[in-house]
Amino acid sequence: MLLTCKELTKSYGMHTVLDAISFVVNATERIGIVGPNGVGKSTLLRLLVKQEELDSGTITYAPNIEFGYLPQTTPDFYGQSIQDLILASVGNLKLLEEQMHTLEAAMAGAGANQLPSLMEEYAALTTRFQDRGGYELDYKIDSILEGLHLTYLERSRAVETLSGGEKARVGLATLLLRSPEILLLDEPTNHLDFASLEWLESYLSTYQGAVVMVSHDRQFLNKTVSKVFEIDEHSHQLHTYSGNYDAYIEAKQAERKRWEDAYEQQQEEIKELQKQIRINGRQVGHSNRPTRDNDKYAKYFFSQNVQSAVARNVRAAQMQLERIEENPIPKPPELLRVQSQFQTEPIQSQIIVRLEQITKSFGQRKLFEQLNLTITPQTRIMLTGPNGTGKTTLLRLINGDEVPDSGSLQVVEGARIGYLAQEPASLDREKTVIETYKYGQIGYEGEFIGRLLGYGFFRLEDMHKQVGQLSVGQKRKLELACLLAAQPNVLLLDEPTNYISLDVLEAFESALLHFDGPIIVISHDRWFIQRFGGEIWQLVDGRIERGQPGDANTPIPFL
Known part of the structure; x- marks a missing residue:
């Protein structure tokens, strides 16, 4: 066992996140952690790497075990270059190599009594060095950078000057170069294009250590994990399921059905026992009336026997009911029903947005040159392409967040653009959920709470939580x-499936399918792309290559 966790408990004030959870991680295991947003998945990883303190419980790593952690949001690495991070990442391998050389020198001058123990230690070191790719380090560096599509970046470049996606991939690359015995990954597929996703799936399948990851990418989980840890949002406990994500969903559905059936059966039993007690209790009461003088003794004796039998039945039913009430089957909690439907009116114009001869560069890097694009009410575009080709910049140009170097961009009057950026916005941490939601709208707070609850994203107890x-x-x-409340009639969505849990994701996908207006979406989520339909456009070398209309049964041409 590489890692053993016992009775881990973590709370924030009155809010319990993890309640006495226990598990082990064995060598070469591939484990996916799932659960709704806010249930404690990222918190669990931070506890494992000691970035947060436990309230109680123990976390024990096997001796000499090294872990590597990829957080959900990548640090800026101020003042460091890509090469600095690479050298820091392979430092542990260099240290192992130095220890091996020290042992080689010691073995050369060791006596017969010391040599066996030195040789045993040396064999363990060389095995670790080999398993972690030490003998082919240069090749490993090149292959990881190439696999994550980072070779176009100069290694001398300062990390703080990179885009968010580039920083995330550099962070993942340098973590993989360390080759720790346990990889702890929080949303590793965010910011990866198709080629990088496939490379990472292949890399993890042959990784020599264990992998524990949080992910909302269904296809990635299906291809990479053999065990699922679910953190339950009601009990705050951890449940283990064998198999990949599809196997987990199947097991969860069967488990829920058994629970619902058992609960209904017990409720029927309770009703039947209460009915017996009520009817038989009345019969006992009626039998207690005084005997008449002309009643015969035998008749009286028989009635008393019947009364005793009925009373025994009442007591037996009462005892059975008490046993059930001492340890009842809890009612299955209500599932959070997400109702994320857009309410909007279509635009009457036949041309919503027109880009003509657009050119855009950043420094020496030219993204677009004389790019032309027309968006109509029927436009449904899935925009794909390798990282760094300008997909996000194109959406920002249409939204007015960037200005083209040359060319013209026209947006029809009456277009209400709803833009979802790739990274979560910098919301005011001091404001509450409901204050953030109702900002800029007119109405009563109760009305806004009802509307927000109606979406199914939050519960009543979440309304006055601070954003922080x-x-x-x-x-x-x-x-x-907030995007739904704005009632947009044009949608520009940049990696909308990043960060949100699978229950919300499927409802949001349904909302997009029914949206009556133009949509341009950037995504590398293969499952989402197959459900989205519409046209697939690929941005390559500053120009757009149009694909064929897709449907759920058509394979994605860029996988």
């Missing part, structure tokens, strides 16, 4: 709620 208390995924849900 929310997880990244919960902040993303708040952004989606």
Whole structure:
């Protein structure tokens, strides 16, 4: 066992996140952690790497075990270059190599008594060095950078000058270069294009250590994990399921059905026992009336026997009811029903947005040159392409957040653009959920609470939580709620499936399918792309290559 966790408990004030959870992680295991946003998945990883303190419980790593952690949001690495991070990442391998050389020198001059123990230690070191790729370090560096599509970046470049996606991939690359015995990954597929996703799936399948990851990418989980840890949002406990994500969903549905059936059966039993007690109790009461003088003794004796039998039945039913009430089957909790439907009116114009001869560069890097694009009311575009080709910049140009170097961009009057950025917005941490949602709208707070609850993203007890208390995924849900409230008639969505849990994701996908207006979506979520339909456009070398209309049964041409 590489890692043993016993009775881990964590609370924030009165809010329990994890309640006495226990598990082990064995060598080469592939474990996916799932659960709704805010349930404690990222908190669990931070506890494992000691970035947060436990309230109680123990976390024990096996001797000499190294872990590596990829957080959900990548640090800026101020003052460091890509090469600095690479050298720091392979430092542990260099240290192992130095220890091996020290042992080699010691063995050369060791006596017969010392040599066996030195050789045993040396064999363990060389095995670790080999398993972690030490003998092919240069090749490993090149292959990881190439696999994550980072070779176009100069290694001398300062990390703080990179885009958010580039920083995330550099962070993942340098973590993989360390080759720790346990990889702890929080949303590792965010910011990866198709080629990088496939490479990472292949890399993890042959990784020599264990992998524990939080992910909302259904296809990625299906291809990479063999065990699922679910953190229950009601009990705050951890449940283990064998198999991949599809196997987990199947097991959960069967488990829920058994629970519902057992609960209904017990409720029927309670009703039947209460009915017996009520009817038989009345019969006992009626039998207690005084005997008449002309009643015969035998008749009286028989009635008393019947009365005793009925009383025994009443007592037996009462005892059975008491046993049930001491340890009842709890009612299955209400499932959070997400109702994220857009309310909007279509635009009458046949041309919503027109880009003509657009050119845009950043420094020496030219993204677009004389780009032309027309968006109509029927436009439904899934925009794909390798990272760094300008997909996000194109959406920001249409939204007015960037200005083209040359060319013209026209947006029809009456277009209400709803833009969801790739990274969660910098929301005011001091404001509450309901204050953030109702900002800029006119109405009563009760009305806004009802509307927000209606979406199914939050519960009543969440309304007055401060934004600073929310997880990244919960902040993303708040952004989606604000987007719905704005009633846009044009949608520009940049990686909308990042950070949000699978229950919300499927409802949001349904809302997009019924949206009556133009949509441009950037996504690398293969499952989402197959459900979205519409046209697939690929941005390559500053130009758009149009694909064929897709449907759920058509394979994605860029996988």
